[in-house]
Amino acid sequence: MCPHTAHSALAPLLTLSPKPDLRRAVTVLHGGGHTTAKHSSIHSLPPRHSGRRHGVPILISYGDGSLTTGEFATETLTFRGGVRVARIALGCGHDNEGLFVAAAGLLGLGRGSLSFPTQAGRRFNRRFSYCLVDRTSSTSAASTARTSSVVFGDAAIPTAKLPLTAFTPMVRNPKMDTFYYVEVTGLSVGGTKVAGVTESELRLDPATGRGGVIVDSGTSVTRLARSAYAALRDAFKAGATESGLRLSPGGFSLFDTCYDLAGKTEVKVPTVxxxxxxxxxxxxxxxxxxxxxDTRGTFCFAFAGTDSGVSIIGNIQQQGFRVKEKGQVKAKAGRT
Known part of the structure; x- marks a missing residue:
């Protein structure tokens, strides 16, 4: 983010200030108001007419409604251990709205031309991985709290095959090349394949760009095509009923399947x-x-249905797995 931020609680955390004495570190890109990014949520704005040389204004919007407006800039990023990556193009936000509170910025990890893995691809051999810890870890005691991590370079994907490692080929969507698509062939609940979740139902149609399943660290809850979700939910409800779980009426937010586990220290649930x-x-x-x-012992089945045309494996389901992305063409996603 940059100074003069209109809507943000980020200001105390990190500010990029392109003052004269900092020009070597932060360079505002100048031009006629046109970006070269091929990304549906990045928009160039009309240039400001102020009598002085102006930067390229941009507006970046996200699926959850968050947005930032500001200028394009380049920056040298320094990582732990002293690794430096020069001339990384980034957005310098003046007006940040939505779910940016308490964060100093947003690291783009997609496959688009402006993402960090793409820009720094040669430096890190086009490889990276991340592991997200349980979302309650931040509320744990300091002695037990864990932190999430992201690794760039060859160390992200060891050459030796580790136990409990699973790899799957990635699929490219020519209509939306910024996302990481994987092919989900089915789902099982309680050791039995769910009949209503078929490979064809979740398959990407390259001709239209619709369908398919993406892995997204920025989406919390996994969302499946409506009919696939209904089949998965019903299979889970049946198994949970057999295990003695009691449904909580009414659901919660986007969750329609919740259980009252108040007073219980351990329960048996169907595997997924x-x-x-x-x-x-x-x-x-x-x-x-x-x-x-909530604090009353209500637990919900953390999946949801969607009619958006694309299914998403969200970050709640990714917790505790190291998700690995390798290469640009013959890419694989792995979990350990």
Whole structure:
């Protein structure tokens, strides 16, 4: 973010100030108001007419309604250990709105031309991985709290195959090349494949760009095509009923399947497994799909349906897995 931010609680955390004595570190890009990014949510704005040389104004919007307006700039980024990456193009936001509170910025990890992995691809051999810890870790005692991590370079994907590692080929969408698509071939609940979740239902149609499943660290809850979600939910409800779980009426927010677990210290729940192309199976821990939503002991099934045309594997389901992205063409996503 940059100075003069109109809507943001980020100002005390990090400010990029392109003052004369800092020009070597932060360079505002100048031009006629046109960006070269091929990204549907990045828009160039009309140039400001102020009698002085102006930067390229941009507006970046996100699926959750968050947005930032500001200028294009380049920056030298320095990582732990002294690794420096020069001339990274980034947005210098003046007006940041939505879910940016308490964050100093946003690191783009997509496949688009302006993402950090793409810009720094040669420096890090086009490889990176990340591991997201449980979202409640930040509220744990300091001695037990864990932090999430992101690794760039060859260390992100060890050459030796580790136990519990699953890889699946990535799929490219020519209509939306910024996302990481994987092929989900099915889902199992309680050790039985869900009949209503078919490979064809979740397959990407390259001709239209619709369908398919993306892995997205910026989306919290996994969302499946409406009919696939209904089949998964019903299978889970049936298994949960057999395990003695009691439904909580009314649902919660976007969740329509919740349970009253007040007073319980341990419960048995049906297992949930994602089946991926290439024969990989990802067995989710129970805390990745049955999550607390209040202090009264209400837990909800952390999946939802969508009519948007694309299904999403969200970050709640990714917790505790190291998600790996490798290369640009023959890419693979792995979890350890």
């Amino acid at each position: 497994v994602l089946h991926l192309a290439g024969g990989s199976n990802v067995s989710l821990p129970a805390e990745n799909y049955l999550i607390p939503v």
